[in-house]
Amino acid sequence: MASPIANTFSVWHGLFLRETLDRFFGCRMAWAWLIFEPVIHMSLIAVYVAARRGSGGVGTNLPVLEWLIVGLMVFFFFRRAALQTQHSVDSNKAFFAFRQVKPNDVALVRSTVEAFSMFLIATMLALVGIICGYKMIPHDPLIVIVVCLLVWALATGYGMITCVIMRLVPETGHLFMVMMMPLYILSGTIIPLAMFPASIRDILMYNPMAHALELARSSFFYPYHSMNPSLSYLAVWSVSLLLAGLLMFKLFHKRLIER
Amino acid sequence: MILVQDVHKRYKTKRGVGKWVLRGINLVIPTGRSVGLIGKNGAGKSTLLRIIGGVDYPTKGKVVRNCRVSWPMNGGGLEATLTGRQNAKFTCRIHGHQADLEERIQRIEDFAELGTYFDEPVQTYSSGMKARLQFALSMAFDFDVYISDEATAAGDATFVKKAQKAFDDAVNRASLIMVAHNEAKLKSFCQSGIFLYNGKAIWYEKIDDALAAYRESIQ
Numbered sequence: 001m002a003s004p005i006a007n008t009f010s011v012w013h014g015l016f017l018r019e020t021l022d023r024f025f026g027c028r029m030a031w032a033w034l035i036f037e038p039v040i041h042m043s044l045i046a047v048y049v050a051a052r053r054g055s056g057g058v059g060t061n062l063p064v065l066e067w068l069i070v071g072l073m074v075f076f077f078f079r080r081a082a083l084q085t086q087h088s089v090d091s092n093k094a095f096f097a098f099r100q101v102k103p104n105d106v107a108l109v110r111s112t113v114e115a116f117s118m119f120l121i122a123t124m125l126a127l128v129g130i131i132c133g134y135k136m137i138p139h140d141p142l143i144v145i146v147v148c149l150l151v152w153a154l155a156t157g158y159g160m161i162t163c164v165i166m167r168l169v170p171e172t173g174h175l176f177m178v179m180m181m182p183l184y185i186l187s188g189t190i191i192p193l194a195m196f197p198a199s200i201r202d203i204l205m206y207n208p209m210a211h212a213l214e215l216a217r218s219s220f221f222y223p224y225h226s227m228n229p230s231l232s233y234l235a236v237w238s239v240s241l242l243l244a245g246l247l248m249f250k251l252f253h254k255r256l257i258e259r
Numbered sequence: 260m261i262l263v264q265d266v267h268k269r270y271k272t273k274r275g276v277g278k279w280v281l282r283g284i285n286l287v288i289p290t291g292r293s294v295g296l297i298g299k300n301g302a303g304k305s306t307l308l309r310i311i312g313g314v315d316y317p318t319k320g321k322v323v324r325n326c327r328v329s330w331p332m333n334g335g336g337l338e339a340t341l342t343g344r345q346n347a348k349f350t351c352r353i354h355g356h357q358a359d360l361e362e363r364i365q366r367i368e369d370f371a372e373l374g375t376y377f378d379e380p381v382q383t384y385s386s387g388m389k390a391r392l393q394f395a396l397s398m399a400f401d402f403d404v405y406i407s408d409e410a411t412a413a414g415d416a417t418f419v420k421k422a423q424k425a426f427d428d429a430v431n432r433a434s435l436i437m438v439a440h441n442e443a444k445l446k447s448f449c450q451s452g453i454f455l456y457n458g459k460a461i462w463y464e465k466i467d468d469a470l471a472a473y474r475e476s477i478q
Contacts, residue, residue, distance in 0.1 A: 007355065010352060010353055010354065010355040011353045013357065014348075014349045014350075014352030014353040014354075015349075015353075017348075017352070018338075018341070018345070018349050020287055021345070022340075025290070086399070091339075094335060094336060094338040094339070095336070095349070095353075096314060096337035097312075097314055097316060097330045097331060097335025097340065098314075098330050098336060098350075098353060099312070099313045099330065100353060100354075101353060124376055157267050209466070212283060254316050255271075257314070257315075257360075258270070258271075258315070
């Protein structure tokens with residue numbers, strides 16, 4: 001009889017391949033949409049920014065396009081990983097017929113697949129950017145890696161918590177969908193937080209995603225006068241949310257797999 | 260041996276807790292004896308099977324499994340958007356059979372006899388085809404007890420014969436717990452019977468006695 005750890009790895013292995021297949025080839029050209037969605041989004045914003053260029057905005061000597069792309073990619077990573085985790089249990093329902101497949105397996109594996117997919121897309125974008133002559137290499141890569149890991153944990157934890165809440169009160173699904181929009185704006189994805197009045201800025205900096213975006217940007221651009229983001233603040237949020245998510249899955253395990 | 264101890268079950272519904280489906284099931288199911296589960300529609304047969312299979316939980320009481328029990332073959336375990344082959348691969352992988360994957364897939368393909376449909380999404384399958392695949396999948400792994408909810412009985416005559424032969428071959432190592440409404444099929448597969456009535460279970464050493472009790476109850 002295999003050990004519990006060996007069993008878990010077998011399950012992760014099977015789920016990882018199934019989820020990857022689903023994500024990249026689940027429907028016709030699924031892989032292309034994965035790339036086009038952020039690219040189209042970025043292009044539209046780039047057009048808008050180009051049209052407004054000269055009328056202020058991001059401010060001193062900053063490469064506007066790169067600034068936007070870094071922020072958008074970090075935010076997309078959060079949003080995609082969170083949404084994928086949120087729906088992980090529903091879309092793998094059939095597999096709970098096997099005792100060894102647990103809800104936390106599907107959630108963790110699914111958001112890991114999302115991390116790989118975003119890594120591929122980000123690498124491709126960076127390569128295209130470098131070829132086109134943009135500055136797409138961070139001067140502090142280690143911070144970028146740590147921020148990505150923390151955003152992954154944040155998104156997974158958030159996804160797991162909302163997944164449980166949506167199972168208990170399905171109507172909240174609408175709320176979580178609507179909430180992504182203000183989070184997008186208030187994390188400083190397209191509007192720099194520096195443009196908000198100081199009193200509001202202080203409140204906005206309670207949002208861990210604002211820290212994540214600013215940290216990622218400050219590791220790409222130097223000098224970068226940012227909002228003094230704190231890595232440890234982000235880390236506390238990420239670890240807490242992930243642990244809370246795992247705990248919720250443990251507590252509501254029966255409700256999650258119940259038909 | 261599977262021990263079912265004082266198992267109660269009720270589901271949560273939109274209007275609060277539902278009524279008790281199972282109310283105090285006590286059973287000792289020996290290995291090496293195939294058992295038919297009999298009862299009216301809604302008597303809780305599938306619920307009990309899912310609880311025995313460990314994919315649903317009793318509201319009260321517990322189940323002890325001292326042997327390797329298969330997953331319940333009732334509709335679960337197959338992801339509709341994946342092909343038969345992809346489902347088979349997934350099932351092999353999560354059971355830790357990466358090394359001999361090809362060989363096992365071949366066995367499943369041969370046993371299920373789905374032809375080209377093996378590479379079509381499961382959502383295009385008929386219920387009989389699904390039953391074939393589910394049966395072939397679980398027979399590809401060595402369990403002591405196989406749990407089948409209608410699946411074995413849903414195939415056509417040729418397949419049922421084949422399934423039965425597979426069980427006769429494995430009779431020394433494996434047994435079956437199954438739900439079926441067809442008496443002939445129950446008799447040909449099972450030696451013993453469990454009759455579910457009003458949330459309680461009665462064990463009958465002989466399947467004929469269980470069927471007689473069932474017939475009496477519906478008269």
